[in-house]
Amino acid sequence: MAVAIIGAGQSKFGTRKDVNVAELAWEAVKPAMQSANVEQKDIDFMVVGTAGMWSSEAAVPALMYEYGKFEDVGSMRVEAACATGNAAIRVGYTAIESGEADVVLVLGVEKMQESPNPTVIELIGRFGSYFWEFENFGLTFPGYYALHATAYMAKYGATEEDFARVAVKNHHYGAKNPYAQFQREISLEKALNSPYVAWPFKLFDCSPITDGSAAVILASEEKVKEWGIEEKIWILGQGVGTGTANLSRRESFTSLRSAAYAAEVAYKKAGIDMDAPYKYLDGADVHDCFTAAEVIAYEDLRFAKRGEGVQLVREEQTYIGGRIPVNVDGGLKAKGHPIGATGVSQAVEAWKQLLSKAENGRQVDVKNGRYLAHNVGGTGHYSYVTIYGLEKR
Amino acid sequence: MDDLRKAAETNIKEYGFPVAIDEKSGALQWVDMRDLHLKYVISIENIQNFYEGLREGKLLATKCKKCGELFFPPQKDCPKCMDDDMEWVELKNEGVLETLTVIFVRPPSFASYDPYTVAIARLDDGVKITAWLKGDPQKVRPGQRVKVEVSKRKEGYLMYEIVPVEG
Numbered sequence: 001m002a003v004a005i006i007g008a009g010q011s012k013f014g015t016r017k018d019v020n021v022a023e024l025a026w027e028a029v030k031p032a033m034q035s036a037n038v039e040q041k042d043i044d045f046m047v048v049g050t051a052g053m054w055s056s057e058a059a060v061p062a063l064m065y066e067y068g069k070f071e072d073v074g075s076m077r078v079e080a081a082c083a084t085g086n087a088a089i090r091v092g093y094t095a096i097e098s099g100e101a102d103v104v105l106v107l108g109v110e111k112m113q114e115s116p117n118p119t120v121i122e123l124i125g126r127f128g129s130y131f132w133e134f135e136n137f138g139l140t141f142p143g144y145y146a147l148h149a150t151a152y153m154a155k156y157g158a159t160e161e162d163f164a165r166v167a168v169k170n171h172h173y174g175a176k177n178p179y180a181q182f183q184r185e186i187s188l189e190k191a192l193n194s195p196y197v198a199w200p201f202k203l204f205d206c207s208p209i210t211d212g213s214a215a216v217i218l219a220s221e222e223k224v225k226e227w228g229i230e231e232k233i234w235i236l237g238q239g240v241g242t243g244t245a246n247l248s249r250r251e252s253f254t255s256l257r258s259a260a261y262a263a264e265v266a267y268k269k270a271g272i273d274m275d276a277p278y279k280y281l282d283g284a285d286v287h288d289c290f291t292a293a294e295v296i297a298y299e300d301l302r303f304a305k306r307g308e309g310v311q312l313v314r315e316e317q318t319y320i321g322g323r324i325p326v327n328v329d330g331g332l333k334a335k336g337h338p339i340g341a342t343g344v345s346q347a348v349e350a351w352k353q354l355l356s357k358a359e360n361g362r363q364v365d366v367k368n369g370r371y372l373a374h375n376v377g378g379t380g381h382y383s384y385v386t387i388y389g390l391e392k393r
Numbered sequence: 394m395d396d397l398r399k400a401a402e403t404n405i406k407e408y409g410f411p412v413a414i415d416e417k418s419g420a421l422q423w424v425d426m427r428d429l430h431l432k433y434v435i436s437i438e439n440i441q442n443f444y445e446g447l448r449e450g451k452l453l454a455t456k457c458k459k460c461g462e463l464f465f466p467p468q469k470d471c472p473k474c475m476d477d478d479m480e481w482v483e484l485k486n487e488g489v490l491e492t493l494t495v496i497f498v499r500p501p502s503f504a505s506y507d508p509y510t511v512a513i514a515r516l517d518d519g520v521k522i523t524a525w526l527k528g529d530p531q532k533v534r535p536g537q538r539v540k541v542e543v544s545k546r547k548e549g550y551l552m553y554e555i556v557p558v559e560g
Contacts, residue, residue: 017420056425122500131435132466133523136552137511138496138503146494147513154492154535199495199530246466248513248521253492 002221002392003096004232007036008351013212013336014181015113021057022067025109025213028341029068032105032215035231040068044101046075049088049108050340053123054115064107081127082289083377084108085214085343086384092218093235102220108344109213120209127378129245142198142206142290144247144379149200149292151253156307160200163291164191165313167204170288170327174334176361181210181336205291210336214345221392233354236370236389237269243380256380259300263374266385270370271393278303278324283353283364284372285346288331297374298326301385320364328362343384346373350388366390397424439469442481447551450543452486454520455479465520486541487558488516495530505547512555514539527556
């Protein structure tokens, strides 16, 4: 059973002291339901991606059931670190694919700023192997990815300036996205002169701590036909990979094996040629929690050969008009990274781009009718690659 | 956060509730009155030997008696043989540096330390190890020879660290 996204919505990302968790979530659920033209009674199942810990509410599905006046609906909370949002989509997608549900609400929400920054830093550091990495060695989350960045620099000659260029691009597009946390461009100098967080990463290499929500309505092919839904995109394929908890158990630090695997599975399912997958896509959202992660993603997704991802940055091939536009919503870097909402927000972006609803200056040319989302939890501990398309496969 | 808490405490008396205004947005916040303090108790029952080894200055790993697979961090079970017939072996405490980072922004629980360098090294036995790197991180590069030494932490307990080998 093919599965479509028939409605999408998201809140403004950023510091949202003006709303509580339920109000923030509703900012995404309402436009998702309205654009899908569905009511509460139409929803068979509700999946909520939220990593939580830093926010006060733990039972978010029930909270939203109450706040949104849902009735007789199954629900569950999903967690996969920073890939939580896509894991929630996975649950909704497979529920429909299996015939278990017809219409599913997938919500991703995170209110990270309910806790002070030091507490959030403390909690995120634990998204690896707690005992062997955090307890005694204090590896922070930027630290985990910095270990990859350093290895990439040593192997392929990339520089801190190369990584900074990724931030400059993503801020360029974030400035054009009214839903982004940072809606301002930055200069290369500003990025390079910011203080170190975890060498080689400086402040502008890192995605921020963010509040935000995103939601999509998934529906079966049958429902799409029954309701005569015209505005929709299809999930053409999804791959999921897992990595070791300890980074020391990884073979390489210049690739996330789980992401490369997830990409392979997704391309196969979507019928996309593995040699030059970018030729089949109009654009991609990749998991740029840190700048170097975006460069490594280019290679894991086969947008460039190993070691050549950095060339795409230098040649500006991931701006609109280049080989493949990447993160033209600002990415995690400028749009913000509310952990549970990020993966769902990528789906919202695929929906907007493919249906040509993106804001001025950041709409890609829709020629192939396919968009890719790459969502990584931890440092490749969980990887999701999802391919969306205008035409059903 | 401390400022918010103080404001909330004052506001309980003046306003009747633990509330405070967020400085940047001007939005009214309820300042949670409940503290959550997390501290975990983790079993090391099945890897006691590892700590015995550290006390003697040795770095130990588990090795499956059947298939010979070496495990570091040490683990109780061999998933290949579906067996738990393991022996403890001493690792070669020399190897090659694979990657490193310097943690400048530290979690509050590491606030008493200066910025520290975390490195991953591949030991000559083939397993990799994550630990703090001793010395100036600017003087080392991936590919550099390193050794693993046991030393005392500030808190007084033993821990292993990666040390560059001269020359």
